[in-house]
Amino acid sequence: MTHLHFVLISYGLTAAVLGGLGLWLWLDRSARLREMRQLEQNGVRRRSAK
Numbered sequence: 898m899t900h901l902h903f904v905l906i907s908y909g910l911t912a913a914v915l916g917g918l919g920l921w922l923w924l925d926r927s928a929r930l931r932e933m934r935q936l937e938q939n940g941v942r943r944r945s946a947k
Contacts, residue, residue, distance in 0.1 A: 937943075
């Protein structure tokens with residue numbers, strides 16, 4: 898394995914990990930927004946929205 902292979906594999910793994918993290922954050926954000934909408938429909942209000 899040459900240095901080029903090591904560098905390409907490292908960049909590929911880093912991109913995969915960061916992409917997975919970004920996807921997880923995006924999906925989690927969607928779930929939290931859905932929960933907040935549901936709570937607001939049920940009458941629960943935010944403390945900051947007076």
